[in-house]
Amino acid sequence: MNFLLDLYPWTKVVHVLSVIAWMAGLFYLPRLFVYHAEQVAIGGETDRLFQTMEYKLLRLIMNPAMLTTWIFGLALVATPGIVDWGSLWPYTKIFGVLGMTWFHHWLGLRRKEFAAGQNRFDGRRYRIMNEVPTLLLIVIVASVIVKF
Numbered sequence: 001m002n003f004l005l006d007l008y009p010w011t012k013v014v015h016v017l018s019v020i021a022w023m024a025g026l027f028y029l030p031r032l033f034v035y036h037a038e039q040v041a042i043g044g045e046t047d048r049l050f051q052t053m054e055y056k057l058l059r060l061i062m063n064p065a066m067l068t069t070w071i072f073g074l075a076l077v078a079t080p081g082i083v084d085w086g087s088l089w090p091y092t093k094i095f096g097v098l099g100m101t102w103f104h105h106w107l108g109l110r111r112k113e114f115a116a117g118q119n120r121f122d123g124r125r126y127r128i129m130n131e132v133p134t135l136l137l138i139v140i141v142a143s144v145i146v147k148f
């Protein structure tokens with residue numbers, strides 16, 4: 001895995017770029033759900049517009065960004081000398097990324113419900129869920145920067 005040492009800064013560049021794209025979607029999609037749930041009548045033109053925006057955000061931005069975040073994150077894990085498994089931070093980071101991945105799939109399930117005209121949650125619920133990626137982001141960034 002020594003070739004990964006030469007690539008290390010560039011692996012991290014692609015990892016962080018992917019993270020930014022993924023996070024943009026993880027913050028924005030629940031906001032779309034808030035307005036979709038509160039302001040939009042089922043079956044109308046605006047409903048179809050929101051469904052298209054949600055579909056494209058998830059499929060074209062968030063799914064690929066999650067995939068490349070994972071691929072390049074795991075490449076960083078495989079790079080010699082980067083992760084000290086005797087420290088606490090790798091475990092808090094794993095907790096954060098598994099939580100973020102769970103949240104991504106939770107949003108994907110809610111998108112399918114909107115697409116079927118069967119949304120079950122009100123805007124307040126989506127507002128509350130919007131805080132989940134914020135909290136996980138704090139845990140993850142503190143883990144990789146402070147490295148406690």
Ligand code: HEM
Pocket residue numbers: 012015016019023069070072073074076077082083096097100137140141144145
């Ligand atoms: C999906 C699985 C992920 C894995 C396996 C992973 C793994 C890693 C590893 C091993 C590093 C290298 C740390 C170093 O160079 O010292 C790193 C850096 C980083 N990760 Fe991740 N990561 C993942 C997801 C995420 C997520 C979801 C975020 C943010 C929401 C994130 C944010 C960062 C940042 C900002 C850095 C750069 C820290 C620095 O060195 O300045 N990562 N990641």
